[in-house]
Amino acid sequence: MLYVAVRGRVQGVGFRWFVRERARALGLRGWVRNRQDGSVEVLAEGDDSALHQLRIMLRDGPSGARVSDVEDQEMTPNVGALDPFGILK
Secondary structure (H helix, E strand, O other): OEEEEEEEEOOOOOHHHHHHHHHHHOOOEEEEEEOOOOOEEEEEEOOHHHHHHHHHHHHHOOOOOEEEEEEEOOOOOOOOOOOOOEEOO
């Protein structure tokens, strides 16, 4: 499982859509959502290799994003994985 907060300029730049499309292409389950603090939260489940690839993609993001950190989250998310991978509001 991958559960991270992505920080930087990641809201208002198509980041959630970017994550959803990449995660679906990798065959992952899960979700992405904006947080009130300006970060983006990502939960993904699936093949370890696919999770690793997604983590690498999160570091770059879409063309308008400026990612400063991809931080592992220790707490358990309050929403389980969606199949197919989706965007939460």
